[in-house]
Amino acid sequence: MNSTPKDDAFYEAFRRELFAFADEQCPPEVRAVVASGGKLGREQYSAWQKKVYARGWGAPSWPVEHGGTGWDVKQRLIFEEVMAQSHCPPIYHHGVGHIGPVIMKFGTPAQQQRFLPKILDGSEWWCQGYSEPGSGSDLASLRTSAVRDGEHYVINGQKMWTSHAHEADIMYTLVRTAKESRKQDGISLILIPLDTPGITIRPIRTIDGWHHVNEVFLTDVRVHQSYLVGEEGRAWRYAKYLLERERLPPASVARLTLLWQRAKLLIDAQADKDAHTRDLSSLSHRLLLIEGALLGAREMLSSATEALMQQQPLGMKPSALKLQCSELAQQLVELAIDAVGPEVATRFIHLDGTEDDDALWAHNYLYFRSRTIAGGTTEVQRNVVAREIFGE
Numbered sequence: 001m002n003s004t005p006k007d008d009a010f011y012e013a014f015r016r017e018l019f020a021f022a023d024e025q026c027p028p029e030v031r032a033v034v035a036s037g038g039k040l041g042r043e044q045y046s047a048w049q050k051k052v053y054a055r056g057w058g059a060p061s062w063p064v065e066h067g068g069t070g071w072d073v074k075q076r077l078i079f080e081e082v083m084a085q086s087h088c089p090p091i092y093h094h095g096v097g098h099i100g101p102v103i104m105k106f107g108t109p110a111q112q113q114r115f116l117p118k119i120l121d122g123s124e125w126w127c128q129g130y131s132e133p134g135s136g137s138d139l140a141s142l143r144t145s146a147v148r149d150g151e152h153y154v155i156n157g158q159k160m161w162t163s164h165a166h167e168a169d170i171m172y173t174l175v176r177t178a179k180e181s182r183k184q185d186g187i188s189l190i191l192i193p194l195d196t197p198g199i200t201i202r203p204i205r206t207i208d209g210w211h212h213v214n215e216v217f218l219t220d221v222r223v224h225q226s227y228l229v230g231e232e233g234r235a236w237r238y239a240k241y242l243l244e245r246e247r248l249p250p251a252s253v254a255r256l257t258l259l260w261q262r263a264k265l266l267i268d269a270q271a272d273k274d275a276h277t278r279d280l281s282s283l284s285h286r287l288l289l290i291e292g293a294l295l296g297a298r299e300m301l302s303s304a305t306e307a308l309m310q311q312q313p314l315g316m317k318p319s320a321l322k323l324q325c326s327e328l329a330q331q332l333v334e335l336a337i338d339a340v341g342p343e344v345a346t347r348f349i350h351l352d353g354t355e356d357d358d359a360l361w362a363h364n365y366l367y368f369r370s371r372t373i374a375g376g377t378t379e380v381q382r383n384v385v386a387r388e389i390f391g392e
């Protein structure tokens with residue numbers, strides 16, 4: 001832990017150190033893709049994770065004893081701001097953000113030794129096997145079964161919308177190990193290596209034309225009991241602990257702020273071009289409203305991150321933030337498309353992975369439709385917020 005007093009000069013020096021690191025370590029070609037909103041694959045994310053890990057920053061929110069940084073909340077948020085402003089990739093969420101903290105809290109020491117180092121250095125890649133056909137918002141209705149056979153579980157069922165399964169090594173998976181009267185009971189969390197026989201991964205092409213999500217079919221998949229996390233049948237609690245973290249990505253507001261700046265540049269340029277034919281003041285007004293909402297989201301993120309790092313209950317904070325950020329992301333891309341005009345926008349849609357800046361606005365417009373669905377829908381987040389305010 002750094003013993004320097006944390007005054008303004010300390011945070012300024014910290015910020016400069018981060019900018020220098022990003023400049024030196026993040027290849028320009030990767031930064032160009034991030035800057036334009038393009039798609040990165042496992043190779044680029046892994047290479048970047050190795051670099052932040054080598055610098056000791058592989059998991060900024062983890063406790064120091066597991067390889068965390070010991071930063072305070074302000075440093076934590078400055079890290080995200082600088083990395084976003086420098087167009088570095090975000091830290092890949094499934095390992096460091098989601099399953100890592102669950103293994104730390106509920107896993108055995110042997111599981112911590114086996115899995116955490118490879119999450120930290122980016123050498124093992126994870127995906128999330130929660131949703132199933134018919135079990136998304138109503139996650140507790142899931143039917144994929146795991147039956148004990150000696151020292152193994154035999155798993156059968158289907159997972160749906162599994163992001164990056166085609167690039168991952170291990171899927172953290174919710175399965176049903178018993179039928180109880182309360183559907184939340186009898187669910188277990190099992191870590192399934194994706195090279196185990198009996199697994200088929202089939203791509204789903206989404207409206208934006210890219211390959212993010214998959215169906216995962218599990219047929220008589222045998223996994224050793226040492227891959228069960230926590231107690232059998234008690235995983236609902238672990239699943240919710242993980243979801244809270246999924247809905248609270250620390251990078252979200254910094255990346256949205258950058259998107260806001262890109263939208264502003266676009267609208268300013270368009271206003272110059274269309275000065276005599278169109279009045280773009282209503283777009284500027286919308287931009288201003290989004291800017292205000294972003295400031296609110298920043299405050300909310302700061303308070304939630306503080307609670308997370310102090311191990312305090314998070315309550316509805318992750319849901320409120322997820323709700324706000326996913327809607328703002330959609331508003332921003334809609335604004336950009338309105339600025340260039342729908343007839344121009346349709347010409348941008350090549351859907352072939354092009355990195356042309358204008359085309360990527362159109363691409364993001366389509367891709368961001370999923371922001372209010374993935375990680376729990378907007379309606380479901382509203383329910384969570386309403387329950388905390390008004391009670392059950």
Ligand SMILES: Cc1cc2nc3c(=O)[nH]c(=O)nc-3n(C[C@H](O)[C@H](O)[C@H](O)COP(=O)(O)OP(=O)(O)OC[C@H]3O[C@@H](n4cnc5c(N)ncnc54)[C@H](O)[C@@H]3O)c2cc1C
Pocket residue numbers: 127128129130131132134135136137138160161162163164212213370373374375376377378379380383
């Ligand atoms: C791009 C993308 C990536 C994803 N990645 C993953 C992943 O990696 N792993 C994973 O496990 N899952 C993933 N998902 C799945 C995601 O979590 C689910 O799609 C989501 O939870 C919604 O579930 P559903 O699709 O079954 O829709 P449903 O739950 O059937 O919802 C349909 C509609 O009904 C509404 N609704 C449902 N219940 C209520 C309610 N109680 N009150 C009010 N309205 C309600 C919903 O808001 C929605 O509008 C991903 C989804 C997308 C789009």
